[in-house]
Amino acid sequence: MRFVPVTCEEQVEMLERVGADTVDELFADVPEAARLSRPLDLPAPMGEVELAAHVSGLAGRNVDAGRIVSFLGGGCYDHYVPAIVDAVVSKPAFFTAYTPYQAEVSQGTLQAVYEYQSMICALTGMEVSNASMYDGATAFAEAALMAARVTRRLRVVVSRTVHPEWRETLATYVEAGLLEVTEVDSAGGVSDAGALAAALGTDAAALMVASPTYFGTLEDLAALGAIAHDAGALFVVGTNPILLGVMEPPSVYSADIVVGEGQPLGSPMSFGGPGLGIFACRQEHVRQMPGRLVGRTTDVDGRTGFVLTFSTREQHIRREKATSNICSNHALNALAAGVYLAAVGREGLAGIGEACIAKAHHLEASLVAGGRFERVFGAPFAHEFTLRYLGDVAAMQASMLDRGFLAGLDLARVSGSAGGSASHDGLVLFAVTEKRTRAELDRFAEEVSSL
Amino acid sequence: MSTDDRSAIREPLTGTLIFERGAPESRCVEAPPLDVPAVSLAEALGGRVRTEPPALPHVTEVDIARHYERLASANFGVDSGFYPLGSCTMKYNPKVDEWACRLPGFAGIHPYQPESTVQGALELMWGLQEALAEVAGLPAVTLQPAAGAHGELTGLLAIRAYHTANGNPRTRVLVPDSAHGTNPATVAMCGYEAVVVPSDARGGVDVAALERLLDTDVAAIMLTNPNTLGLFDENILAITGAVHGVGALAYCDGANLNAILGKSRPGDAGFDVMHINLHKTFGTPHGGGGPGAGPVAVTAALAPYLPGPRVERTAGGTFTLVTPERSIGRVRSFLGNFGVLVRAYTYIRALGGTGLTEVAEQAVLSANYLKELLRDVWPLAYDRVCKHEFVLSGGALRKAYGVRTLDVAKRLLDYGYHPPTVYFPLIVDEALMIEPTETEGKATLDRFAEVMRAIAAEAEADPELLHGAPYTTPVRRLDEAAAVKHPDLAWRPPEEAGA
Numbered sequence: 025m026r027f028v029p030v031t032c033e034e035q036v037e038m039l040e041r042v043g044a045d046t047v048d049e050l051f052a053d054v055p056e057a058a059r060l061s062r063p064l065d066l067p068a069p070m071g072e073v074e075l076a077a078h079v080s081g082l083a084g085r086n087v088d089a090g091r092i093v094s095f096l097g098g099g100c101y102d103h104y105v106p107a108i109v110d111a112v113v114s115k116p117a118f119f120t121a122y123t124p125y126q127a128e129v130s131q132g133t134l135q136a137v138y139e140y141q142s143m144i145c146a147l148t149g150m151e152v153s154n155a156s157m158y159d160g161a162t163a164f165a166e167a168a169l170m171a172a173r174v175t176r177r178l179r180v181v182v183s184r185t186v187h188p189e190w191r192e193t194l195a196t197y198v199e200a201g202l203l204e205v206t207e208v209d210s211a212g213g214v215s216d217a218g219a220l221a222a223a224l225g226t227d228a229a230a231l232m233v234a235s236p237t238y239f240g241t242l243e244d245l246a247a248l249g250a251i252a253h254d255a256g257a258l259f260v261v262g263t264n265p266i267l268l269g270v271m272e273p274p275s276v277y278s279a280d281i282v283v284g285e286g287q288p289l290g291s292p293m294s295f296g297g298p299g300l301g302i303f304a305c306r307q308e309h310v311r312q313m314p315g316r317l318v319g320r321t322t323d324v325d326g327r328t329g330f331v332l333t334f335s336t337r338e339q340h341i342r343r344e345k346a347t348s349n350i351c352s353n354h355a356l357n358a359l360a361a362g363v364y365l366a367a368v369g370r371e372g373l374a375g376i377g378e379a380c381i382a383k384a385h386h387l388e389a390s391l392v393a394g395g396r397f398e399r400v401f402g403a404p405f406a407h408e409f410t411l412r413y414l415g416d417v418a419a420m421q422a423s424m425l426d427r428g429f430l431a432g433l434d435l436a437r438v439s440g441s442a443g444g445s446a447s448h449d450g451l452v453l454f455a456v457t458e459k460r461t462r463a464e465l466d467r468f469a470e471e472v473s474s475l
Numbered sequence: 476m477s478t479d480d481r482s483a484i485r486e487p488l489t490g491t492l493i494f495e496r497g498a499p500e501s502r503c504v505e506a507p508p509l510d511v512p513a514v515s516l517a518e519a520l521g522g523r524v525r526t527e528p529p530a531l532p533h534v535t536e537v538d539i540a541r542h543y544e545r546l547a548s549a550n551f552g553v554d555s556g557f558y559p560l561g562s563c564t565m566k567y568n569p570k571v572d573e574w575a576c577r578l579p580g581f582a583g584i585h586p587y588q589p590e591s592t593v594q595g596a597l598e599l600m601w602g603l604q605e606a607l608a609e610v611a612g613l614p615a616v617t618l619q620p621a622a623g624a625h626g627e628l629t630g631l632l633a634i635r636a637y638h639t640a641n642g643n644p645r646t647r648v649l650v651p652d653s654a655h656g657t658n659p660a661t662v663a664m665c666g667y668e669a670v671v672v673p674s675d676a677r678g679g680v681d682v683a684a685l686e687r688l689l690d691t692d693v694a695a696i697m698l699t700n701p702n703t704l705g706l707f708d709e710n711i712l713a714i715t716g717a718v719h720g721v722g723a724l725a726y727c728d729g730a731n732l733n734a735i736l737g738k739s740r741p742g743d744a745g746f747d748v749m750h751i752n753l754h755k756t757f758g759t760p761h762g763g764g765g766p767g768a769g770p771v772a773v774t775a776a777l778a779p780y781l782p783g784p785r786v787e788r789t790a791g792g793t794f795t796l797v798t799p800e801r802s803i804g805r806v807r808s809f810l811g812n813f814g815v816l817v818r819a820y821t822y823i824r825a826l827g828g829t830g831l832t833e834v835a836e837q838a839v840l841s842a843n844y845l846k847e848l849l850r851d852v853w854p855l856a857y858d859r860v861c862k863h864e865f866v867l868s869g870g871a872l873r874k875a876y877g878v879r880t881l882d883v884a885k886r887l888l889d890y891g892y893h894p895p896t897v898y899f900p901l902i903v904d905e906a907l908m909i910e911p912t913e914t915e916g917k918a919t920l921d922r923f924a925e926v927m928r929a930i931a932a933e934a935e936a937d938p939e940l941l942h943g944a945p946y947t948t949p950v951r952r953l954d955e956a957a958a959v960k961h962p963d964l965a966w967r968p969p970e971e972a973g974a
Binding site for chain 2: 025026027028029030031034035037038039041042043044047049050051052053054055057058059060063064065066067068069070072075076078079080081082083084085086087088089090092094096098099100102106108110111112114115116117118119120121122123124126127128129130131132133135136137138139141142143145146147151152153155156158159160161162169187189190192193195196197199200201202242268269270271272273285292293294295296297298299307310316317318319320321322323324325327328329330331333334338339340341342343344345346348349350351352353354355356357359362363365366367368369370371372373374375376378379381382383385386403404405406421425430433438458461462465
């Protein structure tokens with residue numbers, strides 16, 4: 025395929041105007057040793073028909089959620105995406121636009137982002153949301169850096185109940201020694217409040233937790249928030265936005281910064297990306313926030329309009345003194361989240377949250393009753409839960425895969441990614457979304473119990 | 476009815492929020508009926524049940540469809556028209572790429588599925604790694620970074636890890652004065668001090684100044700090549716050689732890779748690391764600000780430090796995820812912006828090696844052609860053959876008529892064009908940075924040049940006209956100062972906002 029519209033005849037005219045005989049003359053400034061003197065060693069071009077067949081072939085070699093019953097979660101979820109979401113996201117005027125620096129011809133993007141920010145504030149209870157980060161993990165890492173700027177302290181305390189990929193991302197971000205990270209072991213699948221309080225001391229910038237945790241358990245956020253603030257630290261809370269129609273928002277527990285993975289809100293799983301980094305905070309800290317912000321204002325004729333604002337925090341103005349190096353964000357996923365939340369509304373979001381929770385609890389009880397799984401944590405959970413399998417997890421998962429199920433996440437051996445841990449031997453994390461039917465849950469429980 | 480009456484009654488395209496549409500009983504998508512026993516939320520969640528519902532809209536699907544159609548029609552994208560935004564490579568985004576990334580076999584897979592169930596996805600990622608390595612002339616690639624700046628962070632952290640392993644992370648990173656703001660911001664995030672290298676009279680790195688700055692405390696130079704003036708640095712081999720001479724490494728900001736596809740490879744020019752913006756060079760859409768993807772390619776010496784996991788092909792021909800031995804660790808969750816990777820892979824297979832080379836050749840020819848059409852009215856910042864973009868100075872226009880580059884940009888909106896990048900690079904007075912890309916026809920370039928000349932004439936005849944522009948856009952110039960002075964960053968329900 026070619027996407028170059030210039031004709032051969034026009035090329036000749038253009039060369040003439042430029043005063044060159046060949047296009048290669050325009051590359052004369054490239055030193056000989058830096059020139060590629062052979063063709064690129066890449067496959068030959070394809071027409072659209074054979075390209076579509078080739079790409080479909082690759083896609084067809086993957087087992088997607090439409091062909092298997094999945095209980096995989098751990099930060100990426102098989103929620104239903106309403107048709108209206110992709111209908112909006114597919115509008116070329118949205119997806120082929122650049123960052124809305126020219127506000128007069130970018131009001132569509134800007135207003136959509138303002139509405140997204142408003143919805144994230146409504147969900148989390150926070151005063152300010154930015155226009156998005158890359159994903160939950162990078163939002164979490166940036167929250168640590170922001171807390172350090174706000175408190176002028178250089179150490180953060182992180183509970184090991186937080187997703188290992190979030191913690192690993194934070195570790196990478198601070199590898200250059202910008203911050204010290206103190207990780208604290210969990211107790212019974214939730215944070216160990218006493219150990220966290222001890223670790224906080226008087227020099228910590230933030231206490232960083234997530235609820236639901238990596239294990240699906242729910243933290244005692246009120247108690248943890250008090251511990252953080254007693255130590256003069258900010259309270260950073262990771263959340264799952266799909267649950268915030270039914271669960272108290274982090275603001276109720278005095279969170280200072282709320283981060284989360286927004287993929288459940290209208291983005292496909294897409295092998296884990298692009299997701300959506302949710303980032304919200306208090307108004308008083310807005311100048312230390314990373315990322316873009318959209319504000320509402322008026323134009324010279326007094327009409328309502330929207331602009332990128334507080335840009336003096338950002339890299340293109342402040343360069344090495346910027347609050348972050350982030351430039352491109354995940355605006356299109358933020359647009360999807362806005363459409364999703366408008367489509368389901370407060371009743372739909374609550375209903376979806378309730379359905380996920382009820383189905384998860386149904387499956388959990390069935391699995392325990394089936395005798396092959398046992399409970400390991402006493403803490404309450406929402407739509408994800410961890411059980412111990414009384415047998416060989418890998419063999420169980422392989423058998424269930426043959427039967428058409430993705431039987432949860434083996435926490436001791438997370439496939440290719442999070443990196444398992446021996447202390448998690450036998451632990452399996454199940455996620456249940458509103459897409460799962462009772463028939464699927466009951467068939468899974470029955471079959472896995474009879475292995 | 477007069478025109479005035481009609482415009483007073485007609486609803487503006489934008490301004491009315493989704494929260495202000497619909498009615499309390501309006502619904503669009505509802506939760507499925509519960510087919511398992513209901514649970515007591517308070518019991519299941521141990522309290523924690525929300526008491527105040529979140530203030531989300533109450534709208535029907537028709538409300539949503541119309542609302543976003545109005546917003547879209549107030550937006551300008553590549554499909555709307557010519558978008559010569561320098562340094563951003565706003566080329567046409569092929570529709571087959573959009574189709575590909577939505578295939579259920581790509582959009583509907585989970586990152587923790589067993590590798591045996593995602594072999595097609597892993598093969599695609601491996602193929603993309605290989606293709607990017609060939610284009611960059613650097614053998615090892617990570618697809619994990621989510622954006623260009625994220626790639627910079629990844630690449631510079633790999634450099635830091637390399638130096639640390641060799642006994643000393645070093646302290647400084649050199650950045651030319653023409654660099655993107657992300658470069659110095661990244662340097663700071665990696666714990667280094669950014670030191671500015673001046674440009675010389677021809678718009679390249681001032682090699683003598685560079686040599687004075689080089690010592691064994693320098694960890695790296697971050698260089699965009701071709702640079703943000705659209706110029707290939709003629710001294711690139713001397714620069715990378717000098718950098719290597721003190722044991723430092725050369726980082727290539729790949730923002731301008733579109734200009735040299737198949738013509739010159741950064742690895743062959745002596746670069747050790749580069750990031751590649753798939754949303755610039757490889758045709759994936761910018762999404763109104765993202766998501767993009769910023770894969771990083773490195774030399775064999777730096778490969779062990781890349782973030783994991785990466786895809787490798789086994790002896791048996793299957794594909795597997797492997798984390799490099801001395802990896803800096805992951806820079807995000809999961810594997811990368813896979814949906815963007817699918818688009819880029821599809822684009823590369825569509826064009827092949829010959830097509831990619833044609834991209835660079837046409838992008839460079841089109842830029843030089845447009846430069847020739849404009850240079851007599853708009854002085855060139857540097858009068859040399861350019862690559863994929865060029866920078867004009869509006870300094871003379873400002874001096875003569877008091878018309879600023881910002882005014883010219885706003886006036887272009889009235890003519891139906893997205894303006895070029897303005898006021899960047901910082902080293903050019905009243906800069907206008909123009910990148911036509913290879914996907915525009917000659918007629919588009921000719922017409923754009925005519926409009927630019929017309930605007931120059933307007934500046935002379937009626938400067939006030941330009942100071943007031945634009946006139947025909949959905950909104951006109953916005954009060955940015957008020958936006959900061961009276962921050963309104965989120966809508967609140969009337970009862971809450973009034974409180």
